[in-house]
Amino acid sequence: MNNTVHSINGPVVTVRNTTDFSMLEMVYVGEKRLVGEVIGITNQATTIQVYEVTTGLRPGEPVYPTGSPMSVTLGPGIITNMFDGIERPLKVLEKETGAFIGEGCNVPSLDVERTWAVTITVKTGDKLMGGQVYATCQETPVVEHRFMVPPTLNGTVTFVAPNGDYKLNDTIVKLTDENGKEHELTLCQKWPIRVSRPVKSRLPITKPLITGQRVIDTLFPIAKGGTAAIPGGFGTGKTMTQHQLAKWCDADIIVYIGCGERGNEMTQVLEEFSELIDPRTGKALTDRTVLIANTSNMPVAAREASIYTGVTLAEYYRDMGYNVAIMADSTSRWAEALREISGRLEEMPAEEGFPAYLPSRLSQFYERAGEMVTLSGAEGSVSIIGAVSPQGADFSEPVTQNTKRFVRCFWALDKSLAYARHYAAINWNTSYSEYIDDLTKWYNDNVDSNFMKRRQEITSLLQEENKLLEIVKLIGADVLPDDQKLIIEIARVIRVGFLQQNAFHKEDTYVPLPKQMKMMEVILYLYNQSKALVAKGIPVRLISETGLFDKLVKMKYDIPNDRLDMFDSYYSDIDTALKGIR
Template sequence: MNSVKTGKIYGINGPVIYLKGKTGFKMSEMVYVGKEKLVGEVISLDKDLTTIQVYEETSGLTPGEEVEATGAAVSVTLAPGILNNIFDGIERPLEKIADSGGAFITRGVSVDSLDTQKLWDTHITVKPGEVLHGGTVIAEVQETHAILHKCMVPPDMEGTVISVVSDGQYTINDVIVTMELLDGSRKELTMMQKWPIRVPRPVHHRYPASVPLITGQRILDTMFPIAKGGTAAIPGGFGTGKTMTQHQIAKWSDADIIVYIGCGERGNEMTQVLEEFSQLVDPRTGNQLMDRTTLIANTSNMPVAAREASIYTGLTLAEYYRDMGYDVAIMADSTSRWAEALRELSGRLEEMPAEEGFPAYLASRLSAFYERAGMMQTLNGSTGSVSIIGAVSPQGGDFSEPVTQNTKRFVRCFWGLDKTLAYSRHFPAIHWLSSYSEYLNDLSGWYSDYVSPKFVDYRNRLMALLNQESSLMEIVKLIGGDVLPDDQKLVLEIAKVIRLGFLQQNAFHKDDTCVSMEKQFKMMDVILYLYKKSRQLVAMGMPMSVLKAEGIYEKVIAIKYDVPNDNLQLLDLYKKDIDDFYHRVIEKNA
């Protein structure tokens, strides 16, 4: 015990404390602060001054109290039991904390991150004499109904297996494999490993984006797709639907695992997530959605330093499952609150502020966060991905503020939410003119092979019609719509069909909440066929008033509700309806 390095508190400034003199502490080392052993991290070292940020409430701390080093960086525990669990920003399980300390997190609470008593049915996958490298799978555990947990050799280890236990029930702390390292020393491996949250887990190499993350949301999958291993930002003002959009992606996307980070959000929003997710049935497995979800809850009333750490905690958990070969999607809600935590800590440290008071290193922190996404070949040769979808909450919905602008530099997918759309009940309120996706070209080969060679062309034609509508609406606002020629009136009518029938989606309708790529393509096909036939009629001199009187446009808008997802053949009948409408108009006006 005498070798433990300690120091004494000299000054306290909110979550930041100072120690005078030489402490022997290391940069980014985890420490225990005061009598209650509050968790902290060394963030600055000087010859005579050590600065520590504390991840818990510091009221009641006094100068002179002792700070104790742990010798290790702030790390997370990686083992079976992460899924179907809810943690705070530094991976303490909230359920366990509630059992020991009640509804509010008490300070200095010390609980194991994962259940160390639970016995897991374990299948050992290595034999004595095998040479193991970092990332090699040594055991398999059915963690939940949906996910097989693969226990791996820590990334920085290599050696030969000396002995293994037989298949059976073990806790995460039981030794299951003993190996001899290259230097001749012995290492006992359990199912558990620790990893520092600020260090990306190593991989073999990164693949370019080539496979989309299918979300079931038409405006995302068709208009502004994100790749598996991609990055996206959802910026929007209060009430525009950032959290709901992330919920929809979490519920319906084809990611294997969801890591939801509630970073500085309101407590009632996180409660809604917990209640909703625990009741939802996973459409892929028929089991609970929580079976493949883990939640990091750091609400707005929790200590600000832990909010800054929560993003990295969630990322490290995601990278761990990626190393097993899974596709993981991270929902970070919201990175603006995280940036505000950086700003507050930076202010306490008396650093020189940059734009709007944010620290000068805001851009590099954001880039380091988003750079940890990607589709990777892992150390054991499997392929896994981490996709990051970060919500941004610009104050007053102003997209020119620093967090939105810097995020835009590092993400390749921008889903701009529009308050006008949200207040007119058009959801998802992603505006097609302020949003973009740089993944479209990368994914065009996948669309061509797995959906249709015409897919990207159809998508571009819909976008062109929406852009034309935007230009025409400027004229309509100035002099009214009656002066437009019929071909331009038709563009406005078809753009309305695209907006209401395709882009708008009802999260509470059983057939519209999640839509397959095949249905999305067939809906585009019907809309463009309607446009083609209508254009032929207008070219014959038929007025738009006659075409609108037939009610075909409203019928096509209602496709999303009228065609069940399990009976897409009905979509083919709509072309017949359009042909009937075409002939009917000609006969009536002959």
């Protein structure tokens, strides 16, 4: 056999003098049949990146072509599962090889022996287009799996199996295309991970992804089908923020990609998610979650593939009409994998050693987000939230700067906030959301007609406080006039009472939008009433001594999410206390 390993450089393997391979083809390398992908072809050599550990591989071992690109299996059994970067189920691998993944473990991505109760939704003679649903089954208590005709296939139904229990590879529908060729439709299909699944059209952004986190929903909202980056140095709470979003955001399905992160963090995700009850359904949170774990001690090339694996699974469920949210933790580790492989390939490095194609790879990933009309006419969305881990919290490094170019929401985590135990540690002075204008109508129609107006007032007070604190650093707070001292006091209430949120408190871990609105209104009411008193010459010190500022800081804990009527007493308390000092 001519196709043999010529040289090995970490995960990069070359084969000399062959024309048997095509670009991006999946191959098996060596006697152990390690999974690899062709990433370069010249007249002299074919270059392959191997997604497994190449320890023990020797020159002269055979390389087997497969004729198909690097693909994932799409079918029931994805939800609740935990995969590695190339969609191998980790629980099955553990049974086969123990705690550490052995080489050449080519187990099926999905359980081929498990049966599913399938309901066929088409009949003989029906004409089906790519993307149309031909059967359904209940994948988990909260997710109905819809079996769709592969996007590239059209035809007429010539055979329909009866409703019943079927395995993954059983034929349940036969389709004859216009050339008379018969195609068997089973419970699964394959799709190449580097190719985005086709859709009918892209919809404009109009609806927010509601997270229950006040600093996000109110100040820096993300849209369904939107993109966001969470950059932050070590220990600033990137993973914790993504955990909160995965637990509470109103997406139908969560795809959590642990890309190059520590193993204990993925273990924490597993343990927490399995114990949590989903507030939307009352069922376990894992019933709508997929985990892709490619930890820092796993092969580096598979880390590069894990991002594409995750977004392909998300697009599959989007095509069924679901809203999917991807948590990618972290894209910096993915970029480091690109850098390592690029170095092995001896490519010309760009800034900080990253390959010159880093921006285009980032854009390819984030561009797969969006709210779409699927081929079957349903509406679904993929929202992508990527953590970025700049070394030394330096936001000017290439991954953060290039990510900023392709996302419209930037939640900058601040080290000083995190060390002060202010979570989520999103800095309101350096973060931004470009979705505000797109979402204003939705907020005004569905929450309150004054929601965006109140948000603007809160933001202005925080910006004003930021300017005043610069002056305070130079000359102290005592020289400020009372109206400016009031701004500093009320901004503290906004920061500590509104923006700071306790993930471990029953009422504060998730806050619905109506309560967020009421909290803003009470804070602004106190500010406006106090401002009127200060204008009459009453010192801020006397207002502060009423204890109203501290009372408002604690209202997030004191008022249950389902008792918004309790806010009324705050207005009367404010009026009574302020009357006493007139």
